[in-house]
Amino acid sequence: MTERPILMFDSGIGGLTVLREARVLMPDRRFIYVADDAAFPFGAWEEDDLKAHLLDLFEGLLDRFSPAISVIACNTASTLVIDALRERFPGHPFVGTVPAIKPAAERTRSGLVSVLATPGTVKRQYTRDLISRWAQKCHVRLVGSDRLAGLAETYMREGFVDEEVVRAEISPCFLENEEARTDIVVLACTHYPFLVNRMRKTAPWPVDWIDPAEAIARRTMSLLEPVGETSGESEPDIAVFTSGKVDFATRRLIQGFGLTAR
Ligand code: DGL
Numbered sequence: 001m002t003e004r005p006i007l008m009f010d011s012g013i014g015g016l017t018v019l020r021e022a023r024v025l026m027p028d029r030r031f032i033y034v035a036d037d038a039a040f041p042f043g044a045w046e047e048d049d050l051k052a053h054l055l056d057l058f059e060g061l062l063d064r065f066s067p068a069i070s071v072i073a074c075n076t077a078s079t080l081v082i083d084a085l086r087e088r089f090p091g092h093p094f095v096g097t098v099p100a101i102k103p104a105a106e107r108t109r110s111g112l113v114s115v116l117a118t119p120g121t122v123k124r125q126y127t128r129d130l131i132s133r134w135a136q137k138c139h140v141r142l143v144g145s146d147r148l149a150g151l152a153e154t155y156m157r158e159g160f161v162d163e164e165v166v167r168a169e170i171s172p173c174f175l176e177n178e179e180a181r182t183d184i185v186v187l188a189c190t191h192y193p194f195l196v197n198r199m200r201k202t203a204p205w206p207v208d209w210i211d212p213a214e215a216i217a218r219r220t221m222s223l224l225e226p227v228g229e230t231s232g233e234s235e236p237d238i239a240v241f242t243s244g245k246v247d248f249a250t251r252r253l254i255q256g257f258g259l260t261a262r
Contacts, residue, residue: 003227005030005237006220007067011042012153014190015073016257018097021217022071023258028227031237032065033259038243041149042076043118043189050120054081055088057242062092071095071220075188076118079126095220099127099188100212105135107208110180112139114173117188119144127188141182145169145189152191155198157249166195167202174204186210238262 006022008015012035019033036042036057042050054077058070070092072078072085078096085094099121104113113135121127122144131140148169155161175182185207187193193211200209239259241250246261254261 003030004066004068005032006224007032007034007061007065007070008073009034009036009061009070009077010072010074010190011036011040011076012149012191013156013194013253014149014152014192015071016156016254017190017193017211018071018073018213018216019257021213022220025217025221026224026227029224030235031259032067033237033239033254033257034061034242035239036242037245038241040153041118042074043120043144043146043149045120047080047120047124050077051081051084055084058085058089062089067092069093069095069220069223071097071216073097073190073216075099075190076120079121079124093223095216095223097190097212097216099130100186100210100215101127101130101140102134103212103215104184104186104210105138105140107210108138108184110183111137112141112175112180112182113184113186114141114143114175114182115186115188116143116145116148116170116173116192117186118149119146121188139175141173141175143170143172148195149189149191152194156194156253161195161198163198163202166198170199170203174207181205182207184208184210187212236260 008019082096099115122142173185196209237259239254
C-alpha cells in the first residue's frame, strides 16, 4: 500500500520554499506540488472570483490525488479561502500560510514591524484581524508589492533579478523616527524568501526577515500519522501546473526540487 501524498499548493513556485522545508522534516513522505500558474498572480484577483475559483479547483484536486493533507503554501490564497475550504471539505485537513504577525510582534525590540505581501494579502480582513489580535502594541506597516512575486518567478527560472526594482519595492518597509526604526520585515508571500538575499543587499539597514516555511512544515508534520512500512517502489513526487505548459526552465527548476512535471 502506498501512503497518501501531501499536496502543496501555490499560484506558482512560491510554495517550493515550503516544500523544501517539508522535505527535510518528512523525507519519507510523497509530495504533490500544484502550481495554479494559469491563475498567477493571485495577488491581482478580485476576492469573490478568486475564492470561487479556488473552491472549484480543490474539488478536482482532492478527487484526483486523494491527499492525506493539503498545505496552502500561499498567503494570498490562505487569507481568503482557508476557512471556506475547511467548511466545504470538512473531512480533509488543511494547513494554511498566513502572515507571521504574531512571531514578529513577539520578537520586535523597536515595535516597528513591516509586513511585505501581495496587494491581495495586504487588503484582506484576515490580515487586519491578525494585527488587532496579536500586534496591538506594535506599529505594523502593511506593504503591498505588485512586482516581487513575478520577479521571484523570473529569478528562479532565469537567474536574473533587477536589484533596483527590489530596492524600490522593499523601501516602504523601512520606517525611522527619532527613537526607533523598523527591525522586522515579515515575508508574507511564499515567493519572497527566494529573493531574501537581494532584499538584504538593497535594504537601508539590517533587519530580521521572517520566513514562516519551517513553521508551516512543522505544523503539517504534527497533523500527520507517522508513515507506516511501505513495500516496493514508491511513486515519484510530481508537480502539476494548471496551465499545462511547462517550459524547459521550469522543468529544470522543479527537477532541482526533486519533482517531475505531469
Ligand atoms: N505565493 C503567493 C503568496 O504567498 C502569492 C503570489 C501571487 O500573487 O500569486 O501570497
